[in-house]
Amino acid sequence: MTMIEGGVCAPAGFTANSVLAGIKKGRTKHDLALIVSETDCTAAAVFTKNLVKAEPVKLTQKHIADGSARAIVANAGNANACTGAQGYDNALRMAKSAARELALRETDVLVCSTGVIGQQINIDCIEKAMPLAVSGLSRNGNVRAREAIMTTDLVHKEAAVQVEIGGKTVTLGTMAKGSGMIHINMGTMLGFITTDCAISSDMLKTALTDSVERTYNCVSVDGDTSTNDTLIILANGMAGNKIINSRGKDFEVFVSALDLLNTTMARMIAADGEGAQHLIECMVSGATDDAVARTLAKSVISSSLVKAAFFGRDANWGRILCAMGYSGQLFKPEGTSVYFRSAAGEIEVFHEGVPLDFDEDKGKLILGEKEIGIRIELKDGKGSGTAWGCDLTYDYVKINGDYRT
Amino acid sequence: MTMIEGGVCAPAGFTANSVLAGIKKGRTKHDLALIVSETDCTAAAVFTKNLVKAEPVKLTQKHIADGSARAIVANAGNANACTGAQGYDNALRMAKSAARELALRETDVLVCSTGVIGQQINIDCIEKAMPLAVSGLSRNGNVRAREAIMTTDLVHKEAAVQVEIGGKTVTLGTMAKGSGMIHINMGTMLGFITTDCAISSDMLKTALTDSVERTYNCVSVDGDTSTNDTLIILANGMAGNKIINSRGKDFEVFVSALDLLNTTMARMIAADGEGAQHLIECMVSGATDDAVARTLAKSVISSSLVKAAFFGRDANWGRILCAMGYSGQLFKPEGTSVYFRSAAGEIEVFHEGVPLDFDEDKGKLILGEKEIGIRIELKDGKGSGTAWGCDLTYDYVKINGDYRT
Numbered sequence A, B: 001m002t003m004i005e006g007g008v009c010a011p012a013g014f015t016a017n018s019v020l021a022g023i024k025k026g027r028t029k030h031d032l033a034l035i036v037s038e039t040d041c042t043a044a045a046v047f048t049k050n051l052v053k054a055e056p057v058k059l060t061q062k063h064i065a066d067g068s069a070r071a072i073v074a075n076a077g078n079a080n081a082c083t084g085a086q087g088y089d090n091a092l093r094m095a096k097s098a099a100r101e102l103a104l105r106e107t108d109v110l111v112c113s114t115g116v117i118g119q120q121i122n123i124d125c126i127e128k129a130m131p132l133a134v135s136g137l138s139r140n141g142n143v144r145a146r147e148a149i150m151t152t153d154l155v156h157k158e159a160a161v162q163v164e165i166g167g168k169t170v171t172l173g174t175m176a177k178g179s180g181m182i183h184i185n186m187g188t189m190l191g192f193i194t195t196d197c198a199i200s201s202d203m204l205k206t207a208l209t210d211s212v213e214r215t216y217n218c219v220s221v222d223g224d225t226s227t228n229d230t231l232i233i234l235a236n237g238m239a240g241n242k243i244i245n246s247r248g249k250d251f252e253v254f255v256s257a258l259d260l261l262n263t264t265m266a267r268m269i270a271a272d273g274e275g276a277q278h279l280i281e282c283m284v285s286g287a288t289d290d291a292v293a294r295t296l297a298k299s300v301i302s303s304s305l306v307k308a309a310f311f312g313r314d315a316n317w318g319r320i321l322c323a324m325g326y327s328g329q330l331f332k333p334e335g336t337s338v339y340f341r342s343a344a345g346e347i348e349v350f351h352e353g354v355p356l357d358f359d360e361d362k363g364k365l366i367l368g369e370k371e372i373g374i375r376i377e378l379k380d381g382k383g384s385g386t387a388w389g390c391d392l393t394y395d396y397v398k399i400n401g402d403y404r405t
Helices: A055-063 A084-102 A123-135 A142-148 A201-214 A249-271 A290-302 A304-311 A317-325 A360-367 A394-401 B055-063 B084-102 B123-135 B142-148 B201-214 B249-271 B290-302 B304-311 B317-325 B360-367 B394-401
Strands: A002-004 A014-019 A032-047 A068-076 A109-114 A157-165 A168-177 A190-195 A230-235 A279-287 A337-342 A345-351 A371-377 A383-390 B002-004 B014-019 B032-047 B068-076 B109-114 B157-165 B168-177 B190-195 B230-235 B279-287 B337-342 B345-351 B371-377 B383-390
Touching: A014 A123, A014 A142, A032 A055, A032 A123, A032 A142, A032 A190, A032 A201, A055 A084, A055 A109, A055 A230, A068 A084, A068 A142, A068 A190, A068 A230, A084 A109, A084 A123, A109 A230, A142 A157, A142 A168, A157 A249, A168 A249, A190 A249, A201 A230, A201 A249, A249 A279, A249 A383, A279 A290, A290 A304, A290 A317, A290 A371, A290 A383, A304 A317, A304 B394, A317 A337, A317 A345, A317 A371, A337 A360, A345 A360, A394 B304, A394 B394, B014 B123, B014 B142, B032 B055, B032 B123, B032 B142, B032 B190, B032 B201, B055 B084, B055 B109, B055 B230, B068 B084, B068 B142, B068 B190, B068 B230, B084 B109, B084 B123, B109 B230, B142 B157, B142 B168, B157 B249, B168 B249, B190 B249, B201 B230, B201 B249, B249 B279, B249 B383, B279 B290, B290 B304, B290 B317, B290 B371, B290 B383, B304 B317, B317 B337, B317 B345, B317 B371, B337 B360, B345 B360
Parallel strands: A068 A109, A190 A230, A279 A371, B068 B109, B190 B230, B279 B371
Antiparallel strands: A002 A157, A014 A032, A032 A068, A032 A230, A157 A168, A168 A190, A279 A383, A337 A345, A337 A371, B002 B157, B014 B032, B032 B068, B032 B230, B157 B168, B168 B190, B279 B383, B337 B345, B337 B371
């Protein structure tokens, strides 16, 4: 498995582009992105579980129902959520506009939006910008598109990986955006994965759903689940491998590549959490099973008190135990050990249910690093799991205290 | 129903006191409180649902199992949580020490602790201070005791109320502490209720459990549920009313008085949320039933994004819809209307699923008040419910970034 450059354009047959359509007043970054495959793709997606779904989510759910698609059009600057019938019509117009320029059926175009909730989107400027967006599609357009979906993100997020499947080189690429409104039910506002792997739409759906459980669903920035969260994968089969249509070795290799991409994005999203100074990775082992381990880890990295303690470089393991305790999962506190680790070393602070008299200075040193690990060992079984989060800072409050206006 | 002075000492037969035992270095406020009834009481309690329970919680659960008690001893400065067998032994020593001085059985003494997690409590100083604490018990000791249980609280919290039950004047009093680690599973670190009502321990338990559902369980400050949360009620029967041992008019009057006290405490805890500048009250009506309405209201006031928006005086109703959407409850977004209200007026921002073009200046004015209401009208049924929270501020992060050291 080799990490390579190129993001969503790394797999054969994919192009991308973006333009500045002018969706949100004052935005100077591009705001309209396209990802297109030159041939038909099997397609799968995971959507927000929020009952209040943005209009493009509703449209994309329809368009992907047949398991196939060719293009994704995404905008920043407006979420097109809570916008009623007019909003749905605008999402449809986005799809139609892209389909017209690309000479595709509108049902093969998937639509995603991110930005402010509850304002009608400026569809005229999107329609006006579409010809330019399409005419500029290129094999290195990922470097533009990855910027065009950013909102409060500080860094763009992309990755690509190559694996060998059935003697053929298969490539997967991804880009994502997200730094607020991120939670464990769906870890990103928007994530797009492209691959030239030949895989049936059923197995593609299975691979995506399984992988999300271990990756995107284990990220939390602030406990909120957005109206727009969408993760899409398009597979155009151009790698020429024997089509994957059942579980087995080929499928496993594909899933491990997918896991690597999604874990990379999950970590980047947590590290870029709004106002975050630290990436926090919580690893639980010795749990009853993997699902219990993940739930415990998620509860820890979701706790406002734990998050604020990391901002203060305070080795406050009591809050970690407390967060595990209200996770709803069973574990034996008396068999629990807790460690903090980072590039500056590792320190045990709680050993099998008993507080340790640890070196506070070493604790501060470890917690001073950008990436911090919490390692929790239980004595309940063989389950393990990891979740990613960030600290809670003054800047999180500042960013979210005045986002809309 | 008349609100009166006197807190936990307002009902006949109750005395209270506090002293500075020196449990936490540097604390100048009293840290050891006692509440005692001169006669036997029926007793009931609600405890944290956190799997990791503090040692005094485990002890008090045992001591109250028979439905009777006479005294409560509570300390601030150390939570005696995650402290293992030694911690349990220390909680027992607190009970024994108070029992010895009061000439009671140790099983009639209930123990509560609040403060930092994971450090052994200084039991010697507590034992040494106990004779002074007991000798100073008085009918106006509530004014000391209510201060002694405060940690990061900025204001003490107490209330008392009189009602007529069966021709007799019955009094209920309460005091509570809590401003962090507060969530919907149990709304306070510590709450104590005294009453001279004659009521069976079964009906006392029923009254407390029902009332908590509508009051303490509808408060959230930061989404964390503590290891120590405890709410206790003692009823000594000295009002001389005919004993309440079944549902009926007398029981209803008692419960409405209890609701009033608990709602008062719930609002005070939310208003005193760590770093809070605003009390936020979310009222949902027209829901399928009361439980659905309460869950929706709790989801709104628990959202970090909603809380940060109120800090910024931003009428960001989109985040409110979003938080309702991930509450796990069903409602019709297209039948939903949202209003903001305060002493400065009321404004509708979302009408039956459609965003309104409201006056932003009026919005800022309304959101500038100390107490802010969010009114949500649904068209799903006749259920209603209220939840209380506060805004998320720089100070919350500051307070919790460095609490332990």
